[in-house]
Amino acid sequence: MDLATVLIVEIFYSIAVLVVISAGLAVVFGMMRVINLAHGEFLMAGGYATIVAVNAGINIYVAMLIVAPLVVGLIGLVVERLVIRHLYGRLVDTMLASWGLSLVMIGLATMIFGNTTTGISPPIAGFAIGGYQINGYNFFIIVVAALLLVAMYALLAGTRAGLVARGTMQRADMAAALGYSPDRVYMVTFFCGSALSGLAGGLLAPLVGLVPTTGGTYIAKAFITVISGGASIIVGLLSSATLFGLVSQLFTFAASPVVGEVALLVAAVVLLRLLPQGITGRFFRGRL
Amino acid sequence: MADIVLETRGVTMRFGGVNAVDGVDFFLRRDELRCLIGPNGAGKSTFFKCLAGMLTPSAGEILIDGQETTGWHPHEIARLGIGIKTQVPSVMDGLSVRENIWLAALRVLGRQGADGAVADALERLDLGDLAARPVGQLAHGERQRVELGIVIAARPWLVLLDEPAAGMTADEIERLAAVIAEIGRQAAIIIVEHDMQFIRAIARTVTVFAQGRILMEDHVDAVMADPRVRDIYLGKKG
Amino acid sequence: MSGRPQIGATLAVLGAFVLLALAAPAVLETYTLTILLIYGLLAMSLGLVWGFGGILCFGQAAFYGLGAYSYAIAAINLGESTLPFALGILVPFLFAGLLGAMMFYGRLSDVYLGVITLVVTLIFFKFMNSTAGPEYAIGQARLGGFNGIPGYQTLNVPGDPDAYIFGDDFYYLVVAIVLVVYALLRWLLASPFGRVAVAIRENEARVELMGYDARLRKTALFAVGGAVAGLAGTLFASWAEIVTPGLFSLGQSAEIIIWCIVGGLGTLVGPFVGAMLLGYLKFALGQQTLIDNTLVLGLVLVLSVLLLPRGVVPTLGQWVGLARRRRPRRASRRRLRPARGGADG
Numbered sequence: 093m094d095l096a097t098v099l100i101v102e103i104f105y106s107i108a109v110l111v112v113i114s115a116g117l118a119v120v121f122g123m124m125r126v127i128n129l130a131h132g133e134f135l136m137a138g139g140y141a142t143i144v145a146v147n148a149g150i151n152i153y154v155a156m157l158i159v160a161p162l163v164v165g166l167i168g169l170v171v172e173r174l175v176i177r178h179l180y181g182r183l184v185d186t187m188l189a190s191w192g193l194s195l196v197m198i199g200l201a202t203m204i205f206g207n208t209t210t211g212i213s214p215p216i217a218g219f220a221i222g223g224y225q226i227n228g229y230n231f232f233i234i235v236v237a238a239l240l241l242v243a244m245y246a247l248l249a250g251t252r253a254g255l256v257a258r259g260t261m262q263r264a265d266m267a268a269a270l271g272y273s274p275d276r277v278y279m280v281t282f283f284c285g286s287a288l289s290g291l292a293g294g295l296l297a298p299l300v301g302l303v304p305t306t307g308g309t310y311i312a313k314a315f316i317t318v319i320s321g322g323a324s325i326i327v328g329l330l331s332s333a334t335l336f337g338l339v340s341q342l343f344t345f346a347a348s349p350v351v352g353e354v355a356l357l358v359a360a361v362v363l364l365r366l367l368p369q370g371i372t373g374r375f376f377r378g379r380l
Numbered sequence: 381m382a383d384i385v386l387e388t389r390g391v392t393m394r395f396g397g398v399n400a401v402d403g404v405d406f407f408l409r410r411d412e413l414r415c416l417i418g419p420n421g422a423g424k425s426t427f428f429k430c431l432a433g434m435l436t437p438s439a440g441e442i443l444i445d446g447q448e449t450t451g452w453h454p455h456e457i458a459r460l461g462i463g464i465k466t467q468v469p470s471v472m473d474g475l476s477v478r479e480n481i482w483l484a485a486l487r488v489l490g491r492q493g494a495d496g497a498v499a500d501a502l503e504r505l506d507l508g509d510l511a512a513r514p515v516g517q518l519a520h521g522e523r524q525r526v527e528l529g530i531v532i533a534a535r536p537w538l539v540l541l542d543e544p545a546a547g548m549t550a551d552e553i554e555r556l557a558a559v560i561a562e563i564g565r566q567a568a569i570i571i572v573e574h575d576m577q578f579i580r581a582i583a584r585t586v587t588v589f590a591q592g593r594i595l596m597e598d599h600v601d602a603v604m605a606d607p608r609v610r611d612i613y614l615g616k617k618g
Numbered sequence: 619m620s621g622r623p624q625i626g627a628t629l630a631v632l633g634a635f636v637l638l639a640l641a642a643p644a645v646l647e648t649y650t651l652t653i654l655l656i657y658g659l660l661a662m663s664l665g666l667v668w669g670f671g672g673i674l675c676f677g678q679a680a681f682y683g684l685g686a687y688s689y690a691i692a693a694i695n696l697g698e699s700t701l702p703f704a705l706g707i708l709v710p711f712l713f714a715g716l717l718g719a720m721m722f723y724g725r726l727s728d729v730y731l732g733v734i735t736l737v738v739t740l741i742f743f744k745f746m747n748s749t750a751g752p753e754y755a756i757g758q759a760r761l762g763g764f765n766g767i768p769g770y771q772t773l774n775v776p777g778d779p780d781a782y783i784f785g786d787d788f789y790y791l792v793v794a795i796v797l798v799v800y801a802l803l804r805w806l807l808a809s810p811f812g813r814v815a816v817a818i819r820e821n822e823a824r825v826e827l828m829g830y831d832a833r834l835r836k837t838a839l840f841a842v843g844g845a846v847a848g849l850a851g852t853l854f855a856s857w858a859e860i861v862t863p864g865l866f867s868l869g870q871s872a873e874i875i876i877w878c879i880v881g882g883l884g885t886l887v888g889p890f891v892g893a894m895l896l897g898y899l900k901f902a903l904g905q906q907t908l909i910d911n912t913l914v915l916g917l918v919l920v921l922s923v924l925l926l927p928r929g930v931v932p933t934l935g936q937w938v939g940l941a942r943r944r945r946p947r948r949a950s951r952r953r954l955r956p957a958r959g960g961a962d963g
Contacts, residue, residue, distance in 0.1 A: 127729065178924060183729065184674060185923050188879060191872055192919025199913020308868055312740050319733050350748040357741045361734055365724045432827070458829035466827070472820035483817050484828045486810055527824075534828065 094222030107337030108237035116289030122325035132307025133197035138293020160294030161287035168286020201304035209301035322370020391440035402592035418589030463536030469523040473516030648789035657893040661877040663846035665889030672819030677735030681710040683865035685851025693770040695757035706852030714844020718837040746863035766862030888931035
């Protein structure tokens with residue numbers, strides 16, 4: 093019984109982590125058809141921003157939830173203006189340029205922070221369920237992931253800004269004809285996506301020992317979660333995160349964390365072979 | 381019935397809830413030239429794509445030369461000796477006119493035969509001066525001609541053409557009609573077409589599509605004179 | 619058709635390469651030159667599938683690593699290098715063929731192709747990293763996890779396990795292999811198979827309507843690319859005398875792509891030159907600690923995507939082409955490749 097509870101919590105937790113680490117990428121890919129391969133490094137930057145802020149005496153929640161998103165959002169803004177802006181509509185070129193960017197960021201982080209592991213401790217203590225120890229911080233991540241999805245949905249479906257953004261992504265020319273500058277919309281969307289990546293980095297900071305190459309562990313997972321989700325941003329994100337979270341956690345329990353990771357990757361390959369348009373290319377079509 | 385080269389039985393193509401093609405029975409005789417006409421959305425292009433293997437019909441079957449080809453891939457259909465030209469000029473932009481046509485001839489005739497077939501196609505379509513130019517640099521009508529060259533260089537016995545006259549100048553259309561008449565001497569042809577003048581210039585039998593079904597099938601003059609056709613087709617046009 | 623001018627260009631490239639390869643040891647150690655050539659070979663493998671086949675593979679490192687590991691594992695078990703050498707090419711060839719068949723018969727589009735190749739590379743990386751325990755062994759070869767596999771038989775003269783090929787000899791062997799591979803690939807690209815492959819890159823639907831099976835041909839091209847990458851991996855294994863999971867890393871895949879981008883797609887020489895240049899840059903940067911290596915590589919990639927969308931070699935070719943058109947007499951004796959067309963070189 094205890095084991096079942098722990099297993100369920102762990103599954104929800106691994107789904108939540110996938111949602112959190114993929115949200116920024118999903119917004120940028122879903123809305124702008126830009127694949128940002130520097131996404132992992134955006135997470136890494138969010139993590140460093142959090143740690144630096146905490147070490148400077150800022151409250152950890154402020155650091156995670158406000159400082160990290162702002163810092164990475166601003167980095168995203170600069171990146172969009174300098175690089176991405178010139179490559180809209182060239183999917184492969186954006187992928188390559190942002191891959192280059194990711195290397196630049198790793199290099200910068202190595203020069204600034206050195207090639208050593210830094211970290212902070214989670215702000216919520218663990219507790220026991222029966223004979224099993226559970227990390228209290230995991231619940232926090234689950235709650236944040238749920239709130240994040242609700243907030244994204246509310247913003248896109250319920251606000252004027254969300255509508256303008258969706259309209260621009262569908263038909264930039266029409267939006268321009270209606271008086272909205274696509275350039276501005278892209279910029280703001282990229283800022284939001286980057287801020288989400290920063291938030292994810294902040295949230296993960298207490299969980300991982302941060303090194304400049306940390307991003308590499310997340311990019312692939314985020315990438316395949318988003319791509320497997322397909323065209324719909326929120327439903328796609330949630331459905332593929334659920335599937336992959338479930339698969340990886342079950343295999344982790346049954347065998348080992350490495351097998352869990354490999355199972356996730358294999359599941360992604362099989363899924364894309366069967367559903368080349370992603371999950372929402374076949375199911376839940378036309379949803380947000 | 382030995383002279384029937386292409387036959388469809390109840391071919392249906394559903395998109396969502398709509399039957400774009402709805403139970404079409406159709407046949408074509410050897411050496412026949414047939415035009416498919418109809419207003420936009422009548423289903424003629426969708427039907428064409430089913431024949432060419434670019435779409436797999438939701439129901440019904442297609443027989444080419446007595447062989448069932450329903451659900452075959454385009455390359456398998458083409459391998460039966462069928463030349464296909466799509467609606468939008470589909471050519472290899474980065475390659476020269478000569479290379480485009482050579483690749484088509486190569487598969488059928490091998491390296492020895494290909495060069496002759498290329499020269500022949502270039503001549504018949506008056507593309508000789510453009511042979512070395514990358515196709516991407518050519519005008520729309522010229523690209524249409526290149527694609528026709530690709531089709532005839534493979535020496536097909538059945539040719540499927542989707543709107544070959546689209547975007548051509550009056551001169552080019554005239555020459556196109558002559559080329560098609562010449563192809564018609566060795567092959568059966570199905571042409572999907574909008575341009576009524578062009579149809580008059582080349583066609584004998586015309587099949588009229590409306591709302592996914594065959595409305596009528598008759599000689600071009602009879603079709604033109606039919607009030608139903610005028611209603612659904614010409615009526616809408618003007 | 620159009621075969622003869624290409625033979626001329628190919629011979630010119632081969633001749634220039636031989637001269638440079640003979641002169642280069644005066645400037646750099648052959649040990650360094652050898653690895654640069656291996657990088658060049660690896661870059662050519664991606665240049666083939668990406669530049670000519672239009673197949674963007676984010677996981678060329680998978681075949682490279684697979685070649686290296688196949689060689690190392692077989693060499694430990696067999697103790698003589700001839701068969702391992704063949705396996706180092708054959709295993710990646712077959713694996714690329716299988717993977718390619720899965721992707722191309724599934725008709726996956728560009729982005730998904732990128733994801734799958736990337737993910738497959740990651741699977742290898744994660745798996746190899748986790749094989750530290752003694753239970754992970756193939757024959758007498760322990761996979762060794764993060765530490766990799768050391769201490770296997772390096773290349774020897776076929777049939778004589780004690781006659782190692784190393785140092786300058788190994789360098790000249792790699793030079794010869796590069797020559798042969800380049801010539802074979804040029805021949806392949808000039809053959810009907812190669813012409814159709816380029817046509818598929820240009821317009822897959824049209825080629826299918828001509829009656830060619832694009833899926834089969836893309837799979838075959840992908841497999842050939844895998845074999846060449848595997849050959850590079852095999853040579854690397856013999857050069858480095860240790861294989862580690864790092865061969866399968868994303869960084870390795872990124873580097874191969876960067877070589878191709880910087881050198882220029884649509885040619886074989888471009889990626890090769892790109893790999894040699896950047897490989898040397900990396901080597902030179904490795905001698906200092908002021909600027910981080912990765913940072914420079916990243917900057918090079920970003921800038922070349924933004925400023926040199928065609929890559930160095932085609933861009934140079936274009937300038938030469940322009941100069942030649944402006945002053946036809948002076949340049950008329952040089953038979954450099956045309957800059958347009960993107961299917962030569």
